[in-house]
Amino acid sequence: MAEAPVVRFEVVDGVGVITVDYPPVNALGPGVSDGIVAAVDQGEADPAVRAMVLIGAGRSFIAGADIRRFGKPRPASPRRSYDALDAATKPVVAAIHGYALGGGLENALCCHWRIAVPSAKxxxxxxxxxxxxxxxxxxxLPRLIGAKPALEMIVTGRHVPAPEALTLGILDxxxxxxxxxxxxAFAQSVVGKPMRRISAMPPAAAEPGLFEAMRTSIARRARNQQAPYHCIxxxxAAASLPFAEGMAVEKRLFGELENSDEARALRYAFFAEREVARIPFLPKDLPLPEIRTAAVVGAGTMGGGIAMGFxxxxxxxxxxxxSAEGLAKGVARIRDNYAVSVKxxxxxxxxMDQRLPLVEPVESYEAIAGCDVVIEAVFEQLDVKQAVFAELDRVMQPExxxxxxxxxxxxxxxxxxTRRPEMVAxxxxxxxxNVMKLLEVVEGPRTSPTVLATAMKLGRTLGKISAYAGNCDGFAANRSRIGFTMEQNIMVEEGALPEQIDRVMVDFGYPMGPFAVNDMSGLDVxxxxxxxxxxxxxxxxMLPIPDRLVEAGRKGQKTGAGxxxxxxxxxxxxxxxxxxxxxxxxxxxxxIAQRAFSDEEVLHRLLFASVNEVCRIIEEDKALRASDMDVxxxxxxxxxxxxxxxxxxxxxxxxxAIYNQVAAWHQRYGDRWRPSALLQRIAEADGLLREAKAPRLG
Structure with a gap:
């Protein structure tokens, strides 16, 4: 049986309907661009066709390029879909639902009109x-809506809701x-009207100083990156050059970026965040309960943030x-957080008015007894948590x-x-x-597969990236940072100052240095x-210096000193x-004799310690893949x-090189730098650390 075409063409009442059908999201995969070109040509050649519509089947218009094809040789095509749509002599209307992102929006911009459903982006x-x-x-895009709004969209990469896109002039x-x-019907209504071809429009209007101001405004967040500056x-070029010359600039700049270290790293991160959701040892057809109602025990900063996520x-x-006082403070904090977001x-x-009533303060465990899921977020002490779970075991439904x-x-x-350890994770x-994207889902020794899978799915429902971890001290994420934290403090004992270490890590690309972060989260934790x-x-x-800071009342930002x-x-x-x-x-x-540290030693002491620990975590089956740890x-x-x-x-x-340095520091500093067996194996095989997998994955 022949495969169904990824692009279909049919004529309806004088309108040629071009339907992209490349599941799941109509990415510009193999055959899609050529299919659009062939369909446009068919519509152009058919005298019965007076206008055309470009639309997507399924849940989206065209969600963008097939990212797997970037960085790889692609067959040269004499005409791309962009060229065919732009050159069409009959009006083409882009009909958008779901997403029109990247190449999807670019194809829409080559059409002569664009309409969308209100939920599109x-x-x-x-x-x-x-x-x-x-x-x-x-x-x-700059020629259509002006340089300033186009620049903001392209440099941030944000998704624009259809109502805003209509206001901007992207949609008709x-x-x-x-x-x-x-x-x-829309296509029929524009037959005979002047063609609105964006490539024929003059260069985009731009206010003086716009581009330099944008470069200045992104300097901090775009540190060490090329792409945002190339976008500018x-x-x-769109504001100063004829269309053909501007296209040549775009092509050159794209070529400089496609195989850059930055682009390869970001593509890797993109795919790693999709792979992290896969837990191969869970049955694929596992029936999962639906989570309709939730409860959070603990109304502090963390508990309130979790409640906001729901x-x-x-x-x-x-x-x-x-306590009633703690509950009142927690609800007030949630209200204030929402108010800040509105401001x-x-x-x-x-x-805000829709979300705030979804958070219901209650004063007894009995009041949460009917909830599908409950998340405990009380003080980080075992006896306190055990007391909460004994109460949950008493009141919650068995499922x-x-x-x-x-x-x-x-x-x-x-x-x-509890008497139901299989229901706990x-x-x-x-x-x-309510802001951070990561949710580390931890499998206990007695956690059931259904509970594990449901917790992973719940995280995704809440807009988080759910990542699996096994049960051990610190689990996967925090355990992998123990060496980093240890070395930052030991280097201070040996003569590196906190401000040097923070500067090195900010220069590396962190938004804040580790000591400034410690002050923000509180040194007493x-x-x-x-x-x-x-x-x-x-x-x-033990770490005597941060201990002394805490004992002197210097607990970080909350006490004015850390x-x-x-x-x-x-x-x-x-x-x-x-x-x-x-x-x-x-x-x-x-x-301890103090000495000066080079910036490179600071960076490597911090990160090599964690690379070595990640290898241990993987070889102990406490994380599934090195790429999960990267996520x-x-x-x-x-x-x-x-x-x-x-x-x-x-x-x-x-x-x-990392193994050799770790081995050398093992000789110098002792057992905390003992190389992991997995690191040694990968080094001896000249393998890639990012491809390491847990033994349970085979």
Whole structure:
């Protein structure tokens, strides 16, 4: 049986309907562009056809290019779909539903009119994978709507809702009802009207200083990246050059980016975030319960953020706290957070009014008994969590899923407080919980496959990236950072200053340095974790300097002092000579000679420690893939996305070079630098660290 064509053409009442049917999202995969060209040619040649419609089958118009094809040789095509649509002598109407992104919007811009359903979204997000629009988007969009709004869209890569796209002038109309019928009627209505070919429009209007102002405004967030600046240069060409010359500039700039390190890293991150959802050892046909109602126990900053996540997804959530005062504060904090979002323009007042009532404060465990899922988010102490789970076991329905937001505590010890440990799993959020994309789903020794799969799915429903982790101290994400945290503190003992280490990591691409982050999250949190680990392991290496800061009342931003000093009402970190004095004093007491550090040693001490630990985590089956760990670092710890992830970045140095350095530091510093067996194997085989997989995956 012959395969169905990916592009179909049929004539309806004098209108040639070109339907792209390339599931799941009508990406511009093999045959799609050629199919559009052939369909346009067929419509042009048929005297019965007076106009044409370009539409997508299924759930989307054309969601963009097939990213798998970037960076690879592609067969030369004498004509692309863009060229055929642009040159058509009969009017072509793009009928958009779902998404018209990247090459999808570029094809729509080559049509002469564009209509959409109100729920559609359009955009040119290529910058997010390290390239720029390569199908004329940087030249057509500015000519259509002006340089400034086009520049903002292209440089940020954001998705624009259809109503806004209509206001901007990208769309000519929004339509209700059946899109196909409406598009045919619209096409019939424009027959005989002057053709609106964007390529024939003059260069885009741009206010003086626009492009330099944009370069200045992105300097911090676009540090070390090429693509945002190339996007600006391409739009600048659209404002100053004839169309053909501007297209030549776009083609040249696209060619410079397509195989750059930045683009390869961002493509890797894109695919890693899709692979992380796969847990191969779970049955594919596992029936999963539907989550209609939720509860959160603990109304603090974390619990409130988790509750907001449910409300944002339209799921009613009950919020419970140990005290009426804590509950009231938690609800007020949620209201304030939403109000700030409205003030910033990231949320409408109508959306706030819709979401806030979904969070229902309650005062007893009995009030949450009927919920499908409950997430515990109380203080990070085992006995406190066990007490909560004993209560949940008492009141919750047998089929309810019980999740703990612990960041490090043994899931099985928490589950042991219930008579249903198979219904318990970890759901480790990262702060702030309503903002950070990562949700680490932790499988306890007795967690059922259904509960694990449901927790993974729930994360995706809430707009998170769900990543699997096995049960161990710190699980996968935080455990992989233990070496990083240890080395940042030990280097301070040895003479590196906090501000140097922070500068090195910011220069590397982090939004904040690790000591500034510690101050923001609170030094007392890790202080208590160290105390717990020392109680469990007498040989645990303590960190006297941060301990002294906490004991002196310097707990970070919340007390106005931590590793840095803070002015009232200002979160800017200021270097504090008192911290320098305390460091010198503690080092002298321990007999540690201080020395100068190169920036490269700072960077490698921090990251090689974590590369080595990630290898241990994988070989112990506590994470499934090295690429999963990269996803965790990108979405949980602020690792610069344009570097791909920790293990992708490490491959740029090479497993052998990293192993040799780790082995040398093992000789110098002792057991904390013992090379993992997996790191050694990959090094000896000259393999890639990013391709490492857990033994359970075979």
């Amino acid at each position: 359009v955009g040119l997000p290529e910058v997010l994978i390290g390239i720029l629009p390569g199908g004329g988007g940087t030249q057509r 109309a929004l339509v209700e009802g059946d899109l196909r019928s409406e598009a045919i 240069a391409a739009v600048e 409300a944002d997804a339209g799921i009613p959530v009950k919020l419970l706290d140990a 910033r323009g990231s949320l409408t007042q109508a959306q 309810a899923i019980l999740l703990t937001n612990t960041s490090a505590i043994d899931i099985d010890r928490i589950a042991g407080a 970890g759901a480790h959020y990262f702060a702030p919980a 890790s202080y208590l974790t160290r105390r717990r680990r020392q109680a469990e392991d007498p040989n645990y290496r 590793w840095y000093r803070y002015e009232k009402g200002d979160r800017t970190p200021h270097v504090d000579p008192e911290v320098h004095r305390l460091i010198r004093e503690a080092a002298a007491e321990q007999g 965790m670092w990108l979405n949980g710890f602020g690792f610069p996305r344009y570097r791909g992830g920790l293990m992708f970045w490490a491959d740029g140095i090479g497993a052998r």
